[in-house]
Amino acid sequence: MIRSHRKILSLSSIALFATLAFAATVHSHWDHVPAKDRARSNPLTGQPQAVAAGALVYSDHCAECHKADARGDGHKRPSLRSDHVRSATDGDLEWFLRQGDLAHGMPSWSSLPIEQRWQLVAYLKSIQ
Amino acid sequence: MPCLSNAKRRWIQVLPVVLPLMAFALSSHAQEKPYFVTYSHDLEEPGNLDLETKTAFAQPGGSTHYGATALELEYGVRAWWTSELYLDGQATAQDSTIFTGFRIENRVRPLMRDHIVNPVLYVEYENTSGADKTILEVVGHDSQSDLAEPNGESRREHQHEAELKLILSSNVRDWNISENFISEKNLGHDPWEFGYAIGAARPLRGAAASRSCTFCADKFIAGAEAYGGLGNTAALTLRDTSHYIAPLIGWQLPKGLRVSFSPGFGLTSTSLARVYRVGVAYEFNQIGNWFHPANGGAQ
Numbered sequence: 001m002i003r004s005h006r007k008i009l010s011l012s013s014i015a016l017f018a019t020l021a022f023a024a025t026v027h028s029h030w031d032h033v034p035a036k037d038r039a040r041s042n043p044l045t046g047q048p049q050a051v052a053a054g055a056l057v058y059s060d061h062c063a064e065c066h067k068a069d070a071r072g073d074g075h076k077r078p079s080l081r082s083d084h085v086r087s088a089t090d091g092d093l094e095w096f097l098r099q100g101d102l103a104h105g106m107p108s109w110s111s112l113p114i115e116q117r118w119q120l121v122a123y124l125k126s127i128q
Numbered sequence: 129m130p131c132l133s134n135a136k137r138r139w140i141q142v143l144p145v146v147l148p149l150m151a152f153a154l155s156s157h158a159q160e161k162p163y164f165v166t167y168s169h170d171l172e173e174p175g176n177l178d179l180e181t182k183t184a185f186a187q188p189g190g191s192t193h194y195g196a197t198a199l200e201l202e203y204g205v206r207a208w209w210t211s212e213l214y215l216d217g218q219a220t221a222q223d224s225t226i227f228t229g230f231r232i233e234n235r236v237r238p239l240m241r242d243h244i245v246n247p248v249l250y251v252e253y254e255n256t257s258g259a260d261k262t263i264l265e266v267v268g269h270d271s272q273s274d275l276a277e278p279n280g281e282s283r284r285e286h287q288h289e290a291e292l293k294l295i296l297s298s299n300v301r302d303w304n305i306s307e308n309f310i311s312e313k314n315l316g317h318d319p320w321e322f323g324y325a326i327g328a329a330r331p332l333r334g335a336a337a338s339r340s341c342t343f344c345a346d347k348f349i350a351g352a353e354a355y356g357g358l359g360n361t362a363a364l365t366l367r368d369t370s371h372y373i374a375p376l377i378g379w380q381l382p383k384g385l386r387v388s389f390s391p392g393f394g395l396t397s398t399s400l401a402r403v404y405r406v407g408v409a410y411e412f413n414q415i416g417n418w419f420h421p422a423n424g425g426a427q
Contacts (some may be wrong), residue, residue, distance in 0.1 A: 018267045047303050048336075049338040052338035052339070053335065053336040053337060053338040054336075056336055056337070056338070056339075056340060056411075060169040064173070064176070064413040064414055065173075065175075066413070083279070098242055099241055099242050100207060100242070101207075101240075102205075102207040102208040102237060102240045102241075103207075103208070103240050105174050105206070105207050106207060107173050107174070107204075107207045108207075110242045110299045111161075111168070111170045111299060111304065113301075113302040113330075113331055113334035113335070113346075114301065114302065114334065115302075115335035115336070116334065116335065116336050116346075119335065119336055
């Protein structure tokens with residue numbers, strides 16, 4: 001009896017640890033964004049024209065990898081209609097566009113003017 | 129010396145511009161700077177192939193005018209690594225049209241994050257003849273007299289060169305500011321030669337238009353670059369070096385075509401008085417996917 005209780009306790013501990021580890025992984029996606037960048041809000045929020053322009057910027061620069069519907073290819077090119085993007089602040093997304101993730105294939109888009117990056121953020125938020 | 133007719137000469141000069149325009153039918157593009165000599169830290173997107181012609185038109189003092197084209201195939205191996213192959217050729221009036229060699233280059237971003245100043249390491253192997261006139265860089269004591277020799281003589285000189293560049297580049301607001309430090313070594317002989325290139329460019333408008341348009345200000349990038357030689361290890365001096373300043377304009381056309389133009393002006397007596405450059409580029413997206421079975425490609 002005691003042995004089975006121990007077993008349940010051990011399994012519960014492992015499950016709890018795995019859940020916490022998973023949760024930590026989920027949240028770590030934006031954890032490395034500097035606080036001042038994360039706190040930035042999109043100056044173009046609420047402007048339909050910014051979303052329309054962002055859709056064109058997306059079509060020009062992002063659709064080739066993330067596909068026209070922003071759902072990615074299911075493999076290396078992730079969907080942008082995801083919890084990761086939904087949970088990101090405007091500042092997180094702008095920072096990530098600017099930095100890219102060179103080690104994992106995402107180019108840096110710091111060469112895009114800041115206005116276009118915000119237009120892109122407005123578009124990405126609009127399709128969630 | 130064979131003499132080309134005016135019509136044939138004109139055709140040779142426009143060929144590098146016309147051919148790519150005729151050949152391209154797909155669509156896509158990247159935000160590229162219209163620099164001809166200077167490199168920024170922008171690399172090719174991984175999996176994309178950028179095809180570009182860079183043509184220089186000039187007339188060295190005491191010689192006839194020429195058009196020299198470098199056909200550039202630029203491939204994004206990784207987001208931090210771009211590899212390129214250049215095929216060079218030139219046509220000189222009242223002389224001949226010849227292939228002048230090839231170059232292989234690699235550019236690597238050692239830092240995975242974007243910083244105020246972003247370094248890129250550039251390594252190139254160059255196998256060209258002395259008749260190469262593309263002027264993709266100016267180093268050492270390069271002079272317009274090097275470009276004035278008849279093709280029959282200059283093509284006999286073979287240049288096996290290694291070139292290293294340190295590219296420093298920053299994006300400040302909508303401006304890109306890039307500085308390149310160049311060192312080049314003829315592998316057979318000659319000392320190390322040095323040169324520089326600096327450039328600045330920005331789009332005429334930062335915000336993108338909310339509808340597709342061809343002539344919107346955000347489709348144009350303007351700027352300027354300056355480049356020149358800094359002598360060599362035997363004579364590290366600015367004496368008898370060439371220097372140029374060149375305004376730039378780039379235009380992002382629909383369907384992924386990109387056109388750029390730059391009139392360059394020589395600043396010293398050893399420089400060409402003027403050099404006009406025209407670039408036409410097109411980017412092929414994700415060429416690896418073309419052969420993927422899921423896309424109906426080769427299995």
